Amino acid sequence: MKSIKSSIAFLLAGFLIVAFGDTGLAKDECLNCHQELEDELQTPALKIKNDIHFQKGLTCADCHGGDPTSDDPDISMSRAKGFRGVPSHQTVPQFCARCHSDANFMKTYNPRLPVDQYQKYKTSIHGQKIVKGDEKVANCVSCHSVHEIMPANNPKSSIYPVNLPQTCAKCHADEEYMKEYGIPTDQFSKFSVSVHGKALLEKKDIGAPACNDCHGNHGATPPGIGSISNVCEQCHVVMGELFSKSPHKPAFQEMDLPQCETCHSNHDIIPPNDDMIGVTEQSICMECHAEDEENDGYKVAAQMRMRIDSLRVRYEKAKKLLEEAEEKGMEVSDARFDLKDVYSALVATRSDIHSFSLPVVLETSNSGLELADKTMEKGKQALEEYNFRRLGLGISTLIITLLIIALYMKIKAIEREQKTS
Amino acid sequence: MSNIGTKIYGWLDERYDLTALVEFGKKKTVPIHRESVWYYFGGLSLFLFMVQVMSGVLLLLYYRPGADQAYESVKFIVTNVEFGWLVRAIHSWSANLMIFAAFIHMFSVYFTKAYRKPRELTWITGMIMFFLAMGFGFSGYLLPWNELAFFATKVGTDIVGVVPGIGEFLMKVLRGGDDVTGATLSRFFGFHIALLPAIFSAFLGLHLMLVQKLGMSTPIEYEKADNSNLKTMPFFPNFMLRDALLWLIVLNVLAILAVFFPFGIGPLHWPLGLKADPFAPAPAGIQPEWYFMFMFQTLKMIPGKVLFIEGELLGIFAFGAAGLAWTLVPFWDKKSARGEKNKLINILGIAAIAFIILMTAIGWL
Numbered sequence: 001m002k003s004i005k006s007s008i009a010f011l012l013a014g015f016l017i018v019a020f021g022d023t024g025l026a027k028d029e030c031l032n033c034h035q036e037l038e039d040e041l042q043t044p045a046l047k048i049k050n051d052i053h054f055q056k057g058l059t060c061a062d063c064h065g066g067d068p069t070s071d072d073p074d075i076s077m078s079r080a081k082g083f084r085g086v087p088s089h090q091t092v093p094q095f096c097a098r099c100h101s102d103a104n105f106m107k108t109y110n111p112r113l114p115v116d117q118y119q120k121y122k123t124s125i126h127g128q129k130i131v132k133g134d135e136k137v138a139n140c141v142s143c144h145s146v147h148e149i150m151p152a153n154n155p156k157s158s159i160y161p162v163n164l165p166q167t168c169a170k171c172h173a174d175e176e177y178m179k180e181y182g183i184p185t186d187q188f189s190k191f192s193v194s195v196h197g198k199a200l201l202e203k204k205d206i207g208a209p210a211c212n213d214c215h216g217n218h219g220a221t222p223p224g225i226g227s228i229s230n231v232c233e234q235c236h237v238v239m240g241e242l243f244s245k246s247p248h249k250p251a252f253q254e255m256d257l258p259q260c261e262t263c264h265s266n267h268d269i270i271p272p273n274d275d276m277i278g279v280t281e282q283s284i285c286m287e288c289h290a291e292d293e294e295n296d297g298y299k300v301a302a303q304m305r306m307r308i309d310s311l312r313v314r315y316e317k318a319k320k321l322l323e324e325a326e327e328k329g330m331e332v333s334d335a336r337f338d339l340k341d342v343y344s345a346l347v348a349t350r351s352d353i354h355s356f357s358l359p360v361v362l363e364t365s366n367s368g369l370e371l372a373d374k375t376m377e378k379g380k381q382a383l384e385e386y387n388f389r390r391l392g393l394g395i396s397t398l399i400i401t402l403l404i405i406a407l408y409m410k411i412k413a414i415e416r417e418q419k420t421s
Numbered sequence: 422m423s424n425i426g427t428k429i430y431g432w433l434d435e436r437y438d439l440t441a442l443v444e445f446g447k448k449k450t451v452p453i454h455r456e457s458v459w460y461y462f463g464g465l466s467l468f469l470f471m472v473q474v475m476s477g478v479l480l481l482l483y484y485r486p487g488a489d490q491a492y493e494s495v496k497f498i499v500t501n502v503e504f505g506w507l508v509r510a511i512h513s514w515s516a517n518l519m520i521f522a523a524f525i526h527m528f529s530v531y532f533t534k535a536y537r538k539p540r541e542l543t544w545i546t547g548m549i550m551f552f553l554a555m556g557f558g559f560s561g562y563l564l565p566w567n568e569l570a571f572f573a574t575k576v577g578t579d580i581v582g583v584v585p586g587i588g589e590f591l592m593k594v595l596r597g598g599d600d601v602t603g604a605t606l607s608r609f610f611g612f613h614i615a616l617l618p619a620i621f622s623a624f625l626g627l628h629l630m631l632v633q634k635l636g637m638s639t640p641i642e643y644e645k646a647d648n649s650n651l652k653t654m655p656f657f658p659n660f661m662l663r664d665a666l667l668w669l670i671v672l673n674v675l676a677i678l679a680v681f682f683p684f685g686i687g688p689l690h691w692p693l694g695l696k697a698d699p700f701a702p703a704p705a706g707i708q709p710e711w712y713f714m715f716m717f718q719t720l721k722m723i724p725g726k727v728l729f730i731e732g733e734l735l736g737i738f739a740f741g742a743a744g745l746a747w748t749l750v751p752f753w754d755k756k757s758a759r760g761e762k763n764k765l766i767n768i769l770g771i772a773a774i775a776f777i778i779l780m781t782a783i784g785w786l
Contacts, residue, residue: 329683331499331506331693389507393680400673404666411662418655 029071030060047148050156056109063095090130092139093121120219127219136177143167143217159217162200164210165191187211190268209235229259236260242354274312277353278305300358307365308349314372315342321379328386335378342372450653451660452639459529460637462522464664465671469519470625472675473557476512477614484564486610488603491566492696499683499693510679513691516558518675520712523551531750531770534757535638541751543635546628548748553621558710560613566606571697572707574609575601580720583733602699641760688785708784715780716740722783747773 034045048054053063061068066083070076077083087095097118099105106115121127121140129137143159150157158167169188171177178185191197191211199208214223214231223231229249233240243249243259252259258266263276263284275282279291279302289297318339325332345368352361433439451460483502485494498505527547530536536544563574578601582592597604643651654660684692689711709717719740723732746753756763 329681331496331683333496333693334500389680393676396676397673400669400676404669404673407662407666407669411659411666414658414662418659 028059028061028068029076030064030066030068033071033073033076034060044147047146050148050150052149052151089135089139090133092141093118093127093130096140117218120216124216124218124220125222136171136180138171142171161206161208161210162204164212165197165201168211187267194267194269195271196269228261232260238351239354242352242360246354246356248356272350274305274308274350277308278302280305300356303358304353304361307361308346308353311342311346311349311365311368311372314369314376315339315346318342318372318375318379321376321383325379325382325386328383330382330386332378332382335375335382338371338375338378342368342375345369345371446657447655449633449636449656451637451656452643453652453654454640454643456529456533456640459525459533460660461664461667462526462529463632465667466519466522466526467625467629468664468668468671469515469522470621472511472515472672473519474618476508476515479508480512481614486564486607488566488606488697491564491606492693495565495567496693506683507679510683511675513685514675514678514682516561517689517711518671520554520558523554524712527551528770528774530638532767533638533640534754534763534766535640536751537638537641537754537757537760538751540631540635540638543628543631544751545748546624546631550621550624550628552744553617553624555712557613557617557621558712560609560617562710563601563606563609564613565691565693566697567693568695568697568701568704569692569707571601571699572703573709574605575703576707576717577709577713578605580733580737583731584737585734600699641757641762644760711781714784715777718780718784743773 031045031048034042036042037045044060048060059068060066064084064086065081066078067076067081070081075081077085084095100113101115101118103115106113117140122131126138130139145158150160152159152161154160155162157163165188172183173185173188175185192201196208199205200210212220213234215221229240229243233244239260249259252262264272276284279286279289279298283301283305285297285301289295289301292298318335322332322335322339325335345364349361349365349368352364355361430439451457480498483494483498483505485491495509499509500506502508530544530547559574559577563570578592578595581595582588584591593599595605595608596602597608639651684690688708708714716736720733720736723736725732727735750766751758754763754766757766
């Protein structure tokens, strides 16, 4: 009997340990209390479960200080117990930086996470304004949210690439809110229809740039006129290199024109097309280079466009020929392979436009034109071969048909003979 | 006959008694009635098989088995070899037409009950050749080692693996390992050009010998009637020349199809496409050859579980049992053997045709 009693006591003790023994929730009186409160005092306790800090084992007291083991607010939230309370708008960056700027502390959680956010923030427009007492400018929680902070690679996070433009737009698209700063508020609407915006927001291609990829994130600032090409070059490497060696680079600098942006604009970058180059009305070149046969820029623009048009037309012709041959059942996979190279040459020529150098464009386009001619020739040969096959078929069908007739007549003759005999 | 010809004939006749064979041939007749047209499909299947052998031998001159050479060699055949495209197109079209002709031949023999005594073994050998022809199709499909063939073979051999007990073993034997690899290709090449032709030739010889020995079957209704009224024609030369006439017509059709549609048409197509890549995801729209489609579609439509049996397994067993019953029809159709009409056989045959057409159509749509 005694042993049964002691067994029950042992099991009960085990159950209590399992049920309440090691849950942070049971010990954290901050959470226990705030869960019972209402409205904004309850919200942090509800949201915190999704927060990366909570999931990594940090408690309310780790940020706010105080004694989480006491259920008496006078003790748990006493200054004597180190309670820091809610930081003001201006002090939020320092509040977060206590841990996030501490490399030794941060590497115990995530060694790959940078610890220079606060340093960068201080260089940003946001950071510069906040120290001047601006209560509206963004601080950490404006972008990362409060009590529901998620890592950047979590698709639910406010700073996940696909969500980031909306996060910035909360303030930057609000005309009323941004009024006093005197900057445009159409960036998001322009970005949404741009080639980058469509890729990011519609196709959910997180390789496409969001706001922070050009402006920086913690050190957010508009790129200066002279550094725009450096920003774009992060992805558009070839174009960036070609441009930096082109005659346009010093010319733009002299005229105080932004580099890539002058032709492609900034937030509303549309997919480039061949009409942008050349000397037609739609051409951007004509905005600076006057219609003058003697003007070098005018001549180069006209010739570059001519090269692109020739290559494109020949590519399309070759493609059409191969399609026609394929429709007729001809095997042209080798020529198809060449056609891909022609297309690559067309793309390379379009990229070479950024050198604004006719010899560079000529060199690339010439190899493409040569290959396009060869591919067209292969297409023509395939169609000639098809006609030869039809001729061969015609002749052999005729011979077989004559044999069929002759055989039929022979059978009839044999049968007639058999009937008479 | 020329002097030399007479001499050669005499030499052979002295040793092998050719005169007896010639006399046998002279006496051999073919009945003439409303269903006589079906007699030609056996000969047509034979003609298309000969085309297969000849075009296959030509392909073999350039084809190189092996995962790293097969696709390239087929591409070389259709692009660089003189008339290589024509030989491949003829081989592919002729294969499909041969199976089609064999289907018609099989059903015509079935509906005219030509399998009844004493032609049970003629039917059995014919059915074995029909299954072997399907084996030719399945093994030949993989040989270009392209994407479509690779995944179709993977799916096809997966189905074999479902059979309990021996399924996994059979699948490994077919694949030459756990997966479809270069070893499978070598194996299928061996099946396609050596093993299957050897077995097929033996059965073909036996089948033709039985046809010659027993002659053409007369349908029951004509057999029961007064036999003296039934018209006949001599096998040599009348029927043989008519056979040759049909072969020439089909040869013409084959040439037209090969020139205008060298890679097939509609669901009946064999484009070279991309080289097989075991690590690539399966492309959309993998389909077996048309003559496997009704089985493939049925297996797809059977629910995952039927009572306590796995749906796919049930389907395989059902097709196995139906195929066996079909092959053994001369032994359980007692009525036809007695020369009586058997409506059940006709109903089953029509149901089988309707089922094949319906399932194939669903599979293609």
